[in-house]
Amino acid sequence: MKKNQIKTRDMLLSALSILGLIAVWFLVSNSKPDFFPTPMATIERLIRLIEKPVMKISILGHVLASLKRVVLALIAAIILGVGIGLFMGWNKKVRAAINPILMALRPIPPIAWIPLIILLFGIGEFPKVLLVFIGAFFPIVMNTMSGVALVEDMYLKVGKIYKANTAQMLRHVVFPAAMPAILAGIKIAISSGWMVVVAAEMLSSKSGLGFLINRGRDSYDVALIMVAMILIGVVGALLSAVFTLIERKLCGWMSKE
């Protein structure tokens, strides 16, 4: 079959499956409306949400609240995570000192930190950003460290032959070679951070998409829950899509020609 024939057939199939999903949504929601909001009810709720703010914060306000927390935490996690990761990957002694502590804390899921952090720092902005930081920091530091440790031996040889000092070695060889692993770590950090911010907001917050879900749960407003979930999905997808663009730009030399 010609190239474009295959393309149209694929488009058709995908359209078919999405339509199928919406049809199922229609069927299920009509039979049990209070359990499952109909598509119409969800759209209505979305429009009402746009017009009438919840807790005096508009829908955009809630989205931005969640995004602000994630972005702040990510910046901190990238700076600290890549910094420490580079040092640990490059210097055995630093790795021996920090690694045991990281290895002990790493298996604890970020969400398990919520009770302790809330106890220590209450339910303001800082504890939420700190929680997202914990969720984002570990993947970045681990990937950076392994990225640096696994730099191709041959590139190091070239550096040694031409007597590169440590700073030059890091700038010209180690950092660029470890870049793909670092970016992979950041990508995981984004999805993990987004998950943690929703969980933290569901447990203790007056703003953000997690809060909206909780608000829907407390007032049995199933449509609000659905709207909030779709928003979380869409914003989450946008976040990782934006990152993939950055990744392609930073690591253009990686992709096969």
Next chain:
Amino acid sequence: MDEQRVVKVHLENISKSFASRKMIFEAVNHVTIDVYKNEFLVLLGPGQCGKTVLLNMVSGLETPTEGKVEFIDSDATDLGFVFQKTAVFPWKTVMENVEMPLELKGVPKAERRERAQYLIDLVGLNGFENSLPKQLSGGMKQRVGIARAYCNNPQVLLMDEPFGALDAQTRYQMEEEILRIWEQEKRTVIFVTNNIEEAVYLADRIIVLSACPATVKEVYDIALPRPRDYVDTEFLRIREAIEANTDLAL
């Protein structure tokens, strides 16, 4: 050629062994070699191990367990190295790759760009200054490696099976290229390979090494005029004599 042979690099009774948990593995066993100034010397031996380790000891990447390497009237620092797997940095353009040795030495940009441009033209890559390695063929990547090796104007050039990964016809082409470049920019070259035809085509002198551990089995002076012809009867006679003398590394 014999009288004014000046020794450029002297390998004195070199040995190298690696200790792993269970056993001691000996890669190089008491090798003594003189390398003459501006000579195209080929180290020929089967399969992997010995040869590459020997070259790494000359370049200082590995320290010998026994014996030493002496550089006569030039210190060991200004060296050029061409690796088998093209150790070209994929994140740097052709120009950035070639000028790197000078950049690491802190040579100002204008000066090193000029030197790099001369070398890029020499190896026939002009027009590709700003392309990335992923856009180049195997042969072209090796040309970048050769240009880079010449960049800091080294006295001695070390080449570790640079054409090992190329197909037969591109390999013939690169062998001609390397000789053309060597004729123009005469340096002492130590070239490692397991391909006997390539060795006879390139070398002033061939040192045949045994399989692991590497020891000097035989030294051949190749007096054939250049450019040499792969199917010339004298060429084939020398080749068959050497083939009979090399080990089979199964």
Next chain:
Amino acid sequence: MSDNSKQISTETANSIQIEAKAKRREARQLLLISTVSVLVFLCLWELAVRAGWIDSKYLCAPTMVVETFLQKLTDPKPDGAVLGVHIITSLRLVLVGYLTAVIIGVPLGLIMGYYHTFDKLVSPIFEIVRPIPPIAWIPLSIIWLGVGTTAKAFIIFLAAFVPCVINSYTGVKLTPVVYLNVAKTSGASNWEVFWTVSRNYAMPLAFTGIQVALGNAWSTLVASELLAATAGLGYMIQQGRSLVRPDVIIVGMLTIGVIGAILTTLLSKLENHVVKWRSRA
């Protein structure tokens, strides 16, 4: 590599000894640094609480954590269940959701990766559902399935399902064409090519997916127990917060971490057994 250690000279032998000794000394040195840094970390923590830098109401000293851990082994107070009961409740819950996700997710991912039409039919739905974190499903699933174990098992299933499918899918897509061509030229049918080649090649990546799924399942379990539970490690640390018992919280967190680590090591042992052909490089 031939073992030719017999005739090497004494000088080489003792220089290798020196090298080996230096390596051993360095290894001992690194071990020393690690132990020292852990001790310093614990002492600082102990000092911070003892000297009152941090109010002991909010953070307890390590020694206190050990005491509570020992006490919790037998005493249900204050969170209403012995540590053992919490662990078993959590494990039973996570394994139900997790194993179903693996059993359904891996084959689905493999088939999606190989059969083009099936891929085009299923992946759009998958792409829509994927970005929504499993935790966001908790409120809806509680409304649908109540607060009991089924709701939580469903959430854990969702959390583990996604990585299983994606990694198996990628594993099949990455199968080198040369292996497929060998099968095709031997006259293998479409199904035989999938069964004898793609399925095997994708196995290591499928196991990575199963590992990631375990991590997701374990953290989603904690989340669902924080929100609504009557027992389990998540419930325990939530109780610790409401009763202002930081020691109970920390004991709960450490137990979650340790059990998570044990499960991961068990899984990689299973992987080494199943995928024994992979080089240990």
Next chain:
Amino acid sequence: MENQEIKVQVNHLTKRFGDLLVLNDISFNIKKGEFVCIVGPTGCGKTTFLNLLTRLIDPTEGEILIDGEPADPKKHSISFVFQEPSAFPWLTAQQNIEYGLRIKKKSSEEIAAQSEKIIGLLGLEKYRNAYPHEMSVSMEQRVVIGRAFALNPDLLLMDEPYGQMDIKMRYYLEDEVIRLWQATGSTVLFITHNLEEATYLAERVLILSNKPANIKANINVDLPRPRKVSDPEFIKIRKEITDMIKWW
């Protein structure tokens, strides 16, 4: 050799990717049990040509007949030794060799007998249970070649299998493939860039022109075996082929 029946007929084979013409009206025959080498300049479409023969891709025009019928991997047994190592990492050496036989649903006795014979010819008795990652590159390639011959194929295609080997190893493997070819009587089509290798192995050498590839020449090499690289007759034939190919 003339009256032997024709094994493979290729009639007016043409292949176009979009408007890029790769193979242009190629026709030739191969006799049963013949060892034919195909040489040509780098990138002249040799691999496309092989993919067409094994029906991995379909020709734009023309047909390929084996024993008079259109070639079809399910009906005929065609084995392919690719350039990059293609031993299945998850199968041991013996399982790899038996793979083709299992797909063709041969009886277990037949599989055991055939794999024992091939392992014997290759001298891999000690390594039958080794996994590919425990083997050297040359050993893995020998297992792959053993797998190809195990099927007693109607047609055996080899795409530059010894590209990466050092010269002593290549001589050893070339003699081994001749031994296997004589022992199984299969029809072999061997692609290579190395003209000396082609002259050493082939009963007949097919020379492809530059893109779009066509048959430029057809040189018979009837030298006694084992052939010597420095023998004047050998050199004459090798020179003849080189002059037709030399583009650098």
